[in-house]
Amino acid sequence: MDPELSEIFMNRISLVIIFFSCIGISIVTGDTDQQNVILISWDGISRDTLEYLIDSGNLEHLSGILENGSFVNISITDHFPDTLSGHAQILTGYSPEISGVFKSMRYKEIPEGYTVFERLKEFAGDDGISTVIIASQERSLGPLKGLPFYHAGKVVDYYYDQNSDAGLLGTVVSEALYHFAQKGRFFMFVHFRDAADAGYAFGAGTKKQEDSIQSIDASLGEILKTIQKAGIMEKTAIYITTDHGFNTGQKDYTGQANLWLVANEPGLNMNGDQKDIALTILKKFQVPYENITPHYPGEPLI
Numbered sequence: 539m540d541p542e543l544s545e546i547f548m549n550r551i552s553l554v555i556i557f558f559s560c561i562g563i564s565i566v567t568g569d570t571d572q573q574n575v576i577l578i579s580w581d582g583i584s585r586d587t588l589e590y591l592i593d594s595g596n597l598e599h600l601s602g603i604l605e606n607g608s609f610v611n612i613s614i615t616d617h618f619p620d621t622l623s624g625h626a627q628i629l630t631g632y633s634p635e636i637s638g639v640f641k642s643m644r645y646k647e648i649p650e651g652y653t654v655f656e657r658l659k660e661f662a663g664d665d666g667i668s669t670v671i672i673a674s675q676e677r678s679l680g681p682l683k684g685l686p687f688y689h690a691g692k693v694v695d696y697y698y699d700q701n702s703d704a705g706l707l708g709t710v711v712s713e714a715l716y717h718f719a720q721k722g723r724f725f726m727f728v729h730f731r732d733a734a735d736a737g738y739a740f741g742a743g744t745k746k747q748e749d750s751i752q753s754i755d756a757s758l759g760e761i762l763k764t765i766q767k768a769g770i771m772e773k774t775a776i777y778i779t780t781d782h783g784f785n786t787g788q789k790d791y792t793g794q795a796n797l798w799l800v801a802n803e804p805g806l807n808m809n810g811d812q813k814d815i816a817l818t819i820l821k822k823f824q825v826p827y828e829n830i831t832p833h834y835p836g837e838p839l840i
C-alpha cells in the first residue's frame with residue numbers, strides 16, 4: 539500500500555475505534571431470545587458469476603454458510619438493475635414508484651419512515667433495537683440531504699459511508715459488531731463495493747473481478763469470526779445478497795436481473811423477488827408488516 543493510502547487507512551481505523559470507545563460500555567440486556575439480523579450486500583455480482591465461484595471452490599466462507607443454509611434465486615422484476623434502485627428496494631421492499639428511487643441517476647429521498655431501519659425503530663422503539671449502516675461508498679449510499687437514505691440516517695445508531703475496500707470494511711464491521719452485540723438486538727446493513735468496482739473497470743467474470751469477490755469472502759470470514767467470538771452466532775441471521783448483476787464479458791451491467799441470496803438458515807424459499815428481502819427482515823423481527831401502508835408488494839422468504 540502506498541504511504542499516502544496507508545495513512546488514510548490508519549486514520550479511518552483510528553476514527554472508527556475512537557467512535558466506539560467514546561460510546562462507552564453499554565448495559566447488557568440479558569435477553570437470551572433476542573434475534574439479530576446482519577444483511578450484507580456484495581455489490582454487482584450476477585448469479586452465474588457467484589455460482590461459478592462457489593462450484594469451483596473459491597468462496598470458502600460463503601460456501602461454509604451454505605452447508606447448513608439456503609440459496610435463493612432472487613430476481614429483479616420492476617426496476618432498473620443498478621446500485622441505488624437495488625439498494626432502495628432491498629432496504630424498503632417497495633417499487634420505485636413508491637420509494638422514488640428509479641435509477642442511480644434518477645432518485646429522490648425515500649419518503650420518511652419507509653426504510654427497514656425506520657420501520658424497526660418505529661416498531662421496537664429507539665431503545666428496543668440498534669440499527670446500523672456500514673456502506674463502502676461515499677455519497678450515494680450516505681445520509682446527506684437529497685440522497686435516498688437521508689431519513690434512514692436520522693434514526694440509525696451508527697452510519698459509516700466512507701470509500702473502503704473489503705479489508706477495511708471487515709474491520710469496521712467487526713468493531714461495530716462487538717459494540718452492538720452487547721447492547722441487545724440489532725439490524726446491521728453492510729455494503730461491499732469491491733466486485734462492482736472491478737466489474738466496471740475490467741468486466742464481469744474476469745480474473746480481477748473474481749479476485750475482488752474472494753477478498754470480500756475473506757472479509758466475510760473475519761465477520762463470521764467476530765460473530766462467533768461475540769457469542770451471538772446462534773441468534774444472528776446472516777443474509778448475503780447483491781444489488782444487481784453484470785452481463786458477463788461486458789462492462790455494461792444493464793439487464794442483469796438474475797441475482798441471489800445466501801442465508802445461514804435452512805428452509806428459505808428457493809425463488810424470490812428483490813422486494814421480498816425487506817419483508818424477510820421485518821418478519822424476522824416480528825413486525826406486523828401486513829398492517830403497514832403503503833402495503834408491501836412482496837412476501838417474506840421465510
Ligand SMILES: [Zn+2]
Nearest residue numbers: 581582621781
Ligand atoms: Zn451496485
